[in-house]
Amino acid sequence: MIFLQLCADGLLLGAVYALFSSGLTLIWGMMNVVNFAHGDFVMVAMYVAFFAFTLLHVGPLIFVPLAAITLFMLGVVVYFALVRHVMRGPMLGQIISTFGLALFLRYAALWAFSANFVSLPDTLVGGVYDVAGLRLSASRLLAGATALVLTLGMHLVLTRTDLGSRMLAVSEDRTAAALVGIRPDPMQALAWGIGAASTGVAGALIALFFYVSPEVGNSFTLLAFVTVCLGGFGSVPGALLAGLAIGVIQSLSAYFLGPSTKDVVVYALFIVLLWVRPQGLLGRA
Amino acid sequence: MKSLPRVLLVAVAGVLVAAPFLSDNPFYQRIAALTALAAISASAWNLIGGYGGQVSFGHSVYFGLGAYSSLLAFTKLGVPPIAGAPLGVLASFVLSVIVGLPSFRLRGHYFSMATIAIAALAEVLVTNWAFAGGAIGLMGPANARSLADLLFRSALPYYALFLVVLGSLLALTYLMQRGRMGFYLRALGSGERAAESLGVPIRRYKLYALLISGAFTSLAGSLYVVMIGFIDPNSGFGILVSVNMVVMSALGGAGTLFGPLVGAVILVPLEEMTNALLGGGGSGAAYVVYGAAIMLLARFSPGGLAQWWSLLAGKGRRGAA
Numbered sequence: 026m027i028f029l030q031l032c033a034d035g036l037l038l039g040a041v042y043a044l045f046s047s048g049l050t051l052i053w054g055m056m057n058v059v060n061f062a063h064g065d066f067v068m069v070a071m072y073v074a075f076f077a078f079t080l081l082h083v084g085p086l087i088f089v090p091l092a093a094i095t096l097f098m099l100g101v102v103v104y105f106a107l108v109r110h111v112m113r114g115p116m117l118g119q120i121i122s123t124f125g126l127a128l129f130l131r132y133a134a135l136w137a138f139s140a141n142f143v144s145l146p147d148t149l150v151g152g153v154y155d156v157a158g159l160r161l162s163a164s165r166l167l168a169g170a171t172a173l174v175l176t177l178g179m180h181l182v183l184t185r186t187d188l189g190s191r192m193l194a195v196s197e198d199r200t201a202a203a204l205v206g207i208r209p210d211p212m213q214a215l216a217w218g219i220g221a222a223s224t225g226v227a228g229a230l231i232a233l234f235f236y237v238s239p240e241v242g243n244s245f246t247l248l249a250f251v252t253v254c255l256g257g258f259g260s261v262p263g264a265l266l267a268g269l270a271i272g273v274i275q276s277l278s279a280y281f282l283g284p285s286t287k288d289v290v291v292y293a294l295f296i297v298l299l300w301v302r303p304q305g306l307l308g309r310a
Numbered sequence: 311m312k313s314l315p316r317v318l319l320v321a322v323a324g325v326l327v328a329a330p331f332l333s334d335n336p337f338y339q340r341i342a343a344l345t346a347l348a349a350i351s352a353s354a355w356n357l358i359g360g361y362g363g364q365v366s367f368g369h370s371v372y373f374g375l376g377a378y379s380s381l382l383a384f385t386k387l388g389v390p391p392i393a394g395a396p397l398g399v400l401a402s403f404v405l406s407v408i409v410g411l412p413s414f415r416l417r418g419h420y421f422s423m424a425t426i427a428i429a430a431l432a433e434v435l436v437t438n439w440a441f442a443g444g445a446i447g448l449m450g451p452a453n454a455r456s457l458a459d460l461l462f463r464s465a466l467p468y469y470a471l472f473l474v475v476l477g478s479l480l481a482l483t484y485l486m487q488r489g490r491m492g493f494y495l496r497a498l499g500s501g502e503r504a505a506e507s508l509g510v511p512i513r514r515y516k517l518y519a520l521l522i523s524g525a526f527t528s529l530a531g532s533l534y535v536v537m538i539g540f541i542d543p544n545s546g547f548g549i550l551v552s553v554n555m556v557v558m559s560a561l562g563g564a565g566t567l568f569g570p571l572v573g574a575v576i577l578v579p580l581e582e583m584t585n586a587l588l589g590g591g592g593s594g595a596a597y598v599v600y601g602a603a604i605m606l607l608a609r610f611s612p613g614g615l616a617q618w619w620s621l622l623a624g625k626g627r628r629g630a631a
Contacts (some may be wrong), residue, residue: 057419059423107605107609111612112607114608115612116363117359117363117560117564117608118608119608120422121560121604122608124367124556125600125602125607125608127605128598129598131597131602132597136594168516250427254423262546288430288434289435292427295427296431299420299424299427300416300424
């Protein structure tokens with residue numbers, strides 16, 4: 026029973042991991058650039074949710090979209106101001122650019138909001154549901170279900186719409202896409218916008234049941250890396266499956282091996298995966 | 311660029327090196343020692359990260375390894391901390407082979423992602439390792455039992471010691487730069503596939519570079535605890551330890567002989583003075599500036615200050631390296 030309970034909790038959290046990891050995988054697939062600040066985007070979204078609640082007294086129905094819009098704009102700005110210029114330059118510049126962004130966001134938050142942990146009240150989305158003997162808290166159910174729907178939605182938009190086809194065209198071949206009349210810049214900016222907006226929604230949802238601090242971003246960045254690596258770089262369905270799996274692995278290892286080891290298991294999994302199968306478990310060689 | 315700037319450069323460098331010995335202000339002497347120490351680890355990072363183009367965010371693992379080896383040798387065996395430095399260097403060799411070698415299959419972004427995870431993993435493991443002091447960390451000797459404990463009230467002896475190590479590292483780098491290995495590494499840094507297709511044995515030379523780089527970073531960790539007398543998981547293995555090496559190299563010019571030193575000479579005094587002015591509470595602010603500086607460098611001047619220098623010295627001549 027406890028095993029099923031842990032799996033259920035893991036799946037709900039894993040759906041949220043899947044959502045923000047899909048954003049990372051979308052950016053990677055479009056332009057072969059890793060966003061080292063991805064977890065810090067999640068952190069920014071968590072603070073947006075926190076301050077929207079404490080200062081504007083609005084609930085998740087307002088602050089989740091608000092965080093999505095804020096992060097969408099941040100992503101587009103980062104693309105035009107930074108990534109667009111470094112992505113064709115030397116590798117050192119490509120790698121350190123978003124890493125610098127991560128430092129900047131993390132320590133600006135530390136400076137502005139202090140290192141103290143803050144959190145939204147538990148009662149914001151209160152209640153515990155009893156489903157077939159499993160106790161599922163309403164906040165996690167809301168977060169997991171929303172994340173699942175949005176991740177699937179992102180996959181449908183990318184594969185079933187005209188816009189998705191254009192983005193795919195740019196990711197396959199920038200020059201060829203330009204030749205058939207698709208301007209690459211807006212598509213890549215859009216990928217950054219959507220990728221960042223996914224962290225916006227995910228961050229605001231996690232804030233419902235997770236503490237907020239300037240330094241949470243580092244572990245989210247690594248979680249996104251391992252999810253994307255497990256699911257195959259550039260694949261949204263892969264990220265979804267991998268995110269759910271990581272959620273369950275974390276939940277089980279935290280219970281059976283002790284809370285301090287849940288990161289050890291995930292990080293070690295990531296390193297071994299990179300060593301033996303750099304293209305990802307479900308990825309193509 | 312040949313004669314005049316070089317004479318000028320040597321003169322300026324000479325004055326900078328000698329200045330702390332002439333000053334009797336302990337604050338500046340301390341800054342000089344910390345600058346030399348930071349220059350050691352940044353120059354060590356530069357071997358693999360700058361010349362070889364393998365951007366590591368995990369060099370803190372080597373630094374922590376050296377620091378912990380020294381203080382474990384002191385707390386468990388009772389020997390002077392500096393006696394643990396060879397152990398740290400030995401451990402760094404083992405780490406380079408066991409962890410570094412498989413990571414060399416990864417290119418570009420993938421390599422950097424792996425190094426972040428390795429450092430994060432090391433930090434969690436050490437935090438949960440009671441033998442090594444857990445989250446609290448380890449302390450060095452409180453009182454000098456003999457001269458070998460290297461406990462001095464003044465920062466000057468440390469400065470002299472660090473200068474010797476830095477000098478050896480830079481001399482080694484200079485020799486490497488002029489020799490076969492320097493050419494191989496630069497070929498690797500400017501394009502891994504191209505280098506491989508020209509017959510550069512890339513994995514072997516990456517490993518050589520990592521062995522030297524890791525050994526000196528580990529030595530820097532040992533020297534750090536000899537002077538500071540304390541280490542905990544965050545100050546040994548934390549991501550910011552790696553950040554310092556990366557930002558100093560990138561500012562001065564990654565893949566150049568003196569780039570990391572120039573970066574350290576600019577950034578360490580700046581950080582220490584801001585901390586002194588803001589009363590220590592400004593340490594977060596320093597990293598906001600570092601983050602912004604890294605973004606600006608990546609965006610406008612990926613070659614660092616060295617890029618400007620060669621433009622100035624070459625009077626606009628292109629391709630001067």
